[in-house]
Amino acid sequence: MNKTFKIYAVIFIVVMIVFALFEVNKTESTDWRKNFKTTQKSPFGLFVFNNEINDLFKDKIKKINQSPYDYYNQNSKGIHNIIVIEHKIDKQSWNKILDQVSKGSDAMIISGEIPKEISDSIGYYDSKISFEDQNVLKLTDRKYQNDFIVLDKFPSGKGFTFVKPGVEVLGKTVEKGNTDQANFIKTKFGEGTIYVHCEPLFITNYYLLKKGNTKYAQDIFSYLDNKETLWFVESSSKSSQFFLRFILSNPALKYAWWVLLGGLLLFIFFNVKRKQRIVPIIEPLKNTSVDFVKSIGNLYLQEGDFHDMMAKKAQYFLNKVRVDLLIDTQNLDEEFAKKLQLKTGKPMEMIHEAIGFIKKAQDPYANVMKEDLARMNKLLDEII
Structure with missing residues (x-):
C-alpha cells in the first residue's frame, strides 16, 4: 500500500466520520415554506x-x-x-x-x-x-x-x-x-x-x-x-x-450523493499536482556503416576475390600505421620492421609474417588463398 493511497483512505474515513456525526446529532427541521404542492407533506403543502x-x-x-x-x-x-x-x-x-x-x-x-x-x-x-x-x-x-x-x-x-x-x-x-x-x-x-x-x-x-x-x-x-x-x-x-429528483428527495441517498461528490473533489484536488510526464523511448541510431561493411564483405566472399580483399586490408593497415604510429610505410624493409616492433611490442616473427602477407597482397600476380586472407587479417588485428 503506497503513501498516496493511505492519505486518500484517511481523508475518506475522516469525511465519513464527520458526516456520521452530523447525521446522529442533526435535528429534524420543518419546512415552513408555502409551496402549495399536491405532493408535499410539509405543513404548507396540499x-x-x-x-x-x-x-x-x-x-x-x-x-x-x-x-x-x-x-x-x-x-x-x-x-x-x-x-x-x-x-x-x-x-x-x-x-x-x-x-x-x-x-x-x-x-x-x-x-x-x-x-x-x-x-x-x-x-x-x-x-x-x-x-x-x-x-x-x-x-x-x-x-x-x-x-x-x-x-x-x-x-x-x-x-x-x-x-x-x-x-x-x-x-x-x-x-x-x-x-x-x-x-x-x-x-x-x-x-x-x-x-x-x-x-x-x-x-x-x-x-x-x-x-x-x-x-x-x-x-x-x-x-x-x-x-x-x-x-x-x-x-x-x-x-x-430531473434525474436527481429521486436521489435528492431521499435523505439517505442525498447524503450518499454528496459524499460521492466530496470524494471526487478530493481526488481531483490531490491529483492536480504536476506529475512527470512519461519519458518517450528514443531508439538509438543504428550504425549503418557496420551493416555496409558486412554487406561489402559478403559480396567479396560471394565473388571469391580474396586477393583484392587482402590488398584493401593491407592498405588500411598501412594507413593506420602512418597515422597512429607515425611510421613511414614507403619501404617495407628491415628498418620498417624494427620500428613497428618497437612501437607495438609484438614479436619480430609476427611482424615479419605480417609484412610478408602485405607484400603478397600488393603483388598483383600473387596466388592468394582464402586461408591467406584469414591468417593475414588475424595478424594485422593483433599488431594494431
Whole structure:
C-alpha cells in the first residue's frame, strides 16, 4: 500500500466520520415554506387536500396538468366548475378561464396574489391589511356563522381594501383591535360567477389536520354547484425529468450523493499536482556503416576475390600505421620492421609474417588463398 493511497483512505474515513456525526446529532427541521404542492407533506403543502378532494366533490373532480389555454384549445366543455389554487397562469390562460365563466361556468380562485387579469375584470383592489401573527377567518353567511378557522402560523394578512358595488363579500378576516376585512368575495361575470379567496393557507396540511378546520374548507367549496369540476394544478412534468429528483428527495441517498461528490473533489484536488510526464523511448541510431561493411564483405566472399580483399586490408593497415604510429610505410624493409616492433611490442616473427602477407597482397600476380586472407587479417588485428 503506497503513501498516496493511505492519505486518500484517511481523508475518506475522516469525511465519513464527520458526516456520521452530523447525521446522529442533526435535528429534524420543518419546512415552513408555502409551496402549495399536491405532493408535499410539509405543513404548507396540499397533500391532505389532494387526497380528500374526490370525497369533497363526490368524484366529480378532474385534475388538469395542462395550462388552461392548451386544455381549452384541445377540449370543448359545457358548463362546469374551475378551481385554481396558488397557480401562476399566463394571461392567455386567464382569458380562456374568463371566457368559460362568461358562458356560464363558475371559477374559484384561491390565491394570495390575485392576478391582474382577474382583478381588472371583476373590479376590486387588494393589499396587505394586517401584520398580526394570528387572525380568524369567518364566513358572513348566517348558516356558516359557527364555522371558522384560526390562522396561528404565518398568515398572509391579505384582504380586499376596496370592493366595488355589485361584489358580494362572503368571508372576512377578524383581528383584535382591527376592523374586519373581506377575504372571500363573489361577483357575477357574464353568465357565470367568480369566487376569489385571498388566504390559501386554510387548505394546507397544517390547518386541515387540526380538529374542526375541515368544516370551514367544506363551506368554502359548497358555493360551487354539484357539477364537473376542473382543477388546474401545477404540472409536474418538468420536475419528473430531473434525474436527481429521486436521489435528492431521499435523505439517505442525498447524503450518499454528496459524499460521492466530496470524494471526487478530493481526488481531483490531490491529483492536480504536476506529475512527470512519461519519458518517450528514443531508439538509438543504428550504425549503418557496420551493416555496409558486412554487406561489402559478403559480396567479396560471394565473388571469391580474396586477393583484392587482402590488398584493401593491407592498405588500411598501412594507413593506420602512418597515422597512429607515425611510421613511414614507403619501404617495407628491415628498418620498417624494427620500428613497428618497437612501437607495438609484438614479436619480430609476427611482424615479419605480417609484412610478408602485405607484400603478397600488393603483388598483383600473387596466388592468394582464402586461408591467406584469414591468417593475414588475424595478424594485422593483433599488431594494431
